[in-house]
Amino acid sequence: MPITVRIPTPMRSLTGGKDEVSVQGGSVAEVIDALESQHPGVKERLCDEQGVRRYVNLYANEEDIRFLDNLATPLKEGDTLTIVPALAGG
Amino acid sequence: MSENFRAWSSSHPWVLGDLRLHRAALQATEARALESYPSEACGFLCGPREEPRRLERFIPEVNEADKYHALDPERFPRTSRTYFKINELRAQRLFDEGEAQGQPIKVIFHSHCDSSAHFSAEDAATFVQGGELMWPCAFLVLSVGPEGLEERRLWRYEPSEGRFVESPLEIVDE
Numbered sequence: 001m002p003i004t005v006r007i008p009t010p011m012r013s014l015t016g017g018k019d020e021v022s023v024q025g026g027s028v029a030e031v032i033d034a035l036e037s038q039h040p041g042v043k044e045r046l047c048d049e050q051g052v053r054r055y056v057n058l059y060a061n062e063e064d065i066r067f068l069d070n071l072a073t074p075l076k077e078g079d080t081l082t083i084v085p086a087l088a089g090g
Numbered sequence: 091m092s093e094n095f096r097a098w099s100s101s102h103p104w105v106l107g108d109l110r111l112h113r114a115a116l117q118a119t120e121a122r123a124l125e126s127y128p129s130e131a132c133g134f135l136c137g138p139r140e141e142p143r144r145l146e147r148f149i150p151e152v153n154e155a156d157k158y159h160a161l162d163p164e165r166f167p168r169t170s171r172t173y174f175k176i177n178e179l180r181a182q183r184l185f186d187e188g189e190a191q192g193q194p195i196k197v198i199f200h201s202h203c204d205s206s207a208h209f210s211a212e213d214a215a216t217f218v219q220g221g222e223l224m225w226p227c228a229f230l231v232l233s234v235g236p237e238g239l240e241e242r243r244l245w246r247y248e249p250s251e252g253r254f255v256e257s258p259l260e261i262v263d264e
Contacts, residue, residue: 008182010094010222045219054165055216055224057178064179066161084178085224088155089200090168090212 003031003075006082015039028058029071031081046083047071055086092249094222102226103142104196107246107257109228111135111145116261118148120239123201123232129153129170134181135197135230136188145196149184151176173212174200185225197244199230207231207241209254217254223247228257 002022007015015021016039023038025031036043046056051070058065059082065073075081098105115135123131132153135145154177155170166173188194198217202208209231217224233241244259 008224009226010219010224013093050165055219059179062179064177066158082179082182084182085219086175086216087178087181087198087225088173088175089216090173090202090210 002077004080005031005035006080008083008085010085011042011045011083014041014045025075027071027075028060028065028073028081031075032071055088057084057086058082059084092222092247094226095247095249098223098226102194102196104194104228105223105226105246107228107244108143109145109196109244109257110143110260110262111230112147113261113263115146115148116242118150119199119230120232122148122150123234124238126153126201127234128203130155130172130174130201130203131232132174132176132198132200134184134195135199136193136195139189139192139194142196147193148199149195151181171203172205194226196227197230198225198227199232202231202233204235205233207233207243209243209245214254218247218252221249221252223249229254230259 003025005021007019023031023034025034032043032046052058060068060073061079130153133151134149137144137146153170153174155173155175158166158175159169185195229245231243244257245254246257248255
């Protein structure tokens with residue numbers, strides 16, 4: 001099930017300059033693992049041992065996966081996973 | 091040297107700071123900071139691509155800090171009193187639209203309540219990851235206290251020092 005992953009500018013050095021990557025996976029976690037196998041280093045930028053890093057956001061279509069089922073959020077063919085750096089601060 | 095920063099220095103030269111803010115946009119930004127107190131306000135300043143230093147419009151944004159704090163207080167320990175968070179997907183689209191319309195977003199704005207207009211460690215840790223600036227912007231911080239507006243400071247990333255430094259912000263009437 002190909003999922004479109006949108007890559008933000010600061011992470012495109014990890015994807016050979018590509019702004020979109022198509023990978024297989026039925027959940028956010030599977031998509032990240034598939035991304036990691038194609039583009040090593042991506043997973044470490046997105047996740048730590050607790051899940052999605054605080055300074056990164058993953059949107060399954062229109063919603064931050066933190067408000068869905070986090071890394072277990074299901075994805076189906078045609079869905080888009082958008083990676084966006086945090087826009088936050090103190 | 092940050093690769094992004096080097097590229098953005100020519101394609102998005104406002105990352106270098108030293109900007110000119112139209113007074114009407116400043117007033118809109120200040121009004122937002124005041125009405126949001128004692129919560130932090132946030133938003134963007136945009137301006138014409140062909141005049142890289144010019145900021146002429148304020149775009150207010152919703153501070154979603156409390157929504158994230160309610161969901162996950164461990165990972166998001168702060169409330170809107172001392173934290174701001176913008177919906178990043180919406181923000182990404184605003185950045186894309188601004189670029190397409192020749193009115194790029196040049197500055198990310200937020201306010202501080204009962205504190206100075208410094209660039210906090212939390213701001214720096216968020217906006218630079220692995221030595222790379224994450225958004226092609228300079229940063230405006232306004233501080234607000236119980237008596238009203240206190241301080242206004244523009245910040246920009248200085249990759250040679252790996253930190254954010256203050257930068258001139260001129261207020262213009264034309």
